[in-house]
Amino acid sequence: MNQLKVEARGEREIVMTRDFDAPRQLVFDAFTKPDLLKRWMYGPEGWTFAVCEIDLRVGGRYRFVWQGHGTEMGLGGIYREIVAPVRIVSTERFDEAWYPGEATGTVVLTERAGTTTLTQTLQYESRAARDGVLKSPMESGVTASYDRLEKLMASMARIEK
Numbered sequence: 001m002n003q004l005k006v007e008a009r010g011e012r013e014i015v016m017t018r019d020f021d022a023p024r025q026l027v028f029d030a031f032t033k034p035d036l037l038k039r040w041m042y043g044p045e046g047w048t049f050a051v052c053e054i055d056l057r058v059g060g061r062y063r064f065v066w067q068g069h070g071t072e073m074g075l076g077g078i079y080r081e082i083v084a085p086v087r088i089v090s091t092e093r094f095d096e097a098w099y100p101g102e103a104t105g106t107v108v109l110t111e112r113a114g115t116t117t118l119t120q121t122l123q124y125e126s127r128a129a130r131d132g133v134l135k136s137p138m139e140s141g142v143t144a145s146y147d148r149l150e151k152l153m154a155s156m157a158r159i160e161k
Contacts, residue, residue, distance in 0.1 A: 011130075021157075041149075043141070086110075091104055
């Protein structure tokens, strides 16, 4: 299975990279269509993706809410740039902030020979915020979600054939 690579870059960034055995358009759709997002980005086992709203246009908003174990976690943001199926730039702010301020996320999808490389860069307002995220269980959560995304891409590729 493809492995997630996570690295700190500069003073305020986290860069995550992972390959998916799927065409770029399919991976882009999985990041931008609520019915697909709900199938892989639902959080830890026992959680549900209760709200998944996307207005996919520059200036459009998104809203995600997860529920599990008697708690709720919500976040939202604004799309700053969309170049389908290559690049998405958006802001990110949690309802109950666990790091200070707002982050900006950039997803870049590069396809070669049917494999798509996802490069996700998160830029935080400070080094302290970035370092706090790196110390959190973020990496294990992203790994679990991306493993589910890989399985979803494999099942969708079989259906398309």
